[in-house]
Amino acid sequence: MKKLLSIISLSTLLFTSCSKDSDTVPAEADGKATVSFDAVFGSQDFALNKDFTSGTKTLNFSKFRYWVSNVTLVNSKGEEYKVPNSYYLVEETSAVPVQDGAFTYPAKKREDVVLSNIPLGDYKTIKFSIGVDQKYNDNLSLQTGELSQLNGMTNVSWMWMTSYIFSSVGGKVTENGSSKTLLVETGLNANYKTVTLDLPQAVKISSAKDTKIVLNADVAKTIDGMDVVTNPVVGASKAEIMAAVATNYSTKVFSVKSVN
Numbered sequence: 001m002k003k004l005l006s007i008i009s010l011s012t013l014l015f016t017s018c019s020k021d022s023d024t025v026p027a028e029a030d031g032k033a034t035v036s037f038d039a040v041f042g043s044q045d046f047a048l049n050k051d052f053t054s055g056t057k058t059l060n061f062s063k064f065r066y067w068v069s070n071v072t073l074v075n076s077k078g079e080e081y082k083v084p085n086s087y088y089l090v091e092e093t094s095a096v097p098v099q100d101g102a103f104t105y106p107a108k109k110r111e112d113v114v115l116s117n118i119p120l121g122d123y124k125t126i127k128f129s130i131g132v133d134q135k136y137n138d139n140l141s142l143q144t145g146e147l148s149q150l151n152g153m154t155n156v157s158w159m160w161m162t163s164y165i166f167s168s169v170g171g172k173v174t175e176n177g178s179s180k181t182l183l184v185e186t187g188l189n190a191n192y193k194t195v196t197l198d199l200p201q202a203v204k205i206s207s208a209k210d211t212k213i214v215l216n217a218d219v220a221k222t223i224d225g226m227d228v229v230t231n232p233v234v235g236a237s238k239a240e241i242m243a244a245v246a247t248n249y250s251t252k253v254f255s256v257k258s259v260n
Helices: 002-022 236-251
Strands: 031-041 051-054 057-075 080-082 087-093 096-098 103-105 108-110 112-118 121-130 167-175 178-186 193-205 211-218 254-259
Touching: 031 057, 031 193, 057 112, 057 193, 121 236, 167 236, 178 236, 193 211, 193 236, 193 254
Parallel strands: 031 211
Antiparallel strands: 031 112, 051 057, 057 080, 057 087, 057 121, 057 167, 087 108, 096 103, 121 193, 167 178, 211 254
């Protein structure tokens, strides 16, 4: 009987120990966040080859492309975490000829950017730049993140040497039955701009769940204040207008849609 009671006691102890082990909650660790750049045109979903009306003008787009770089997250204590090597090409584009047509960059739609290994914490602000900072913009042989000369986002006309195109909106604009090719681009180091967006509430990033931050990217706002019929093509030769477009990207184009 004593031997039987000892066996029962030992079994109970082992069962209790196993139960406690199985009830242990793993400690939270660093996590990841997906930032989704949801393209819109005002209150409408954006799409290529679709007519959009703006006043007396009709716009139809073949591309909307821009570099998102140097992403920074600010936690509730005001501490910044700079995501390493964060250079991403966000785009919705038809096929793009590259290197004078030597090859073709395929049609592509990319809205999501995944930020990995984010330190555990509550984050209240996201910052990112539109374009490529001077270190990499002045020397295309330096590679980091997704930077590449093979995606049709470089140009030899910005200055005496090749540099990146920071943003590109292309298609056509029609008014009173007359259509013109539309190509509004930004570049040059002076037009490297940073966007700062406060989230509606702090969001916790941890290994316990996947976090998603959805931003609206309003194509209509890229050309806000411009007469695209008078100036349908904007590049380095129209420096003042290009600077205004770059400012639009930093102050008007992006807004927070949702966080979860």
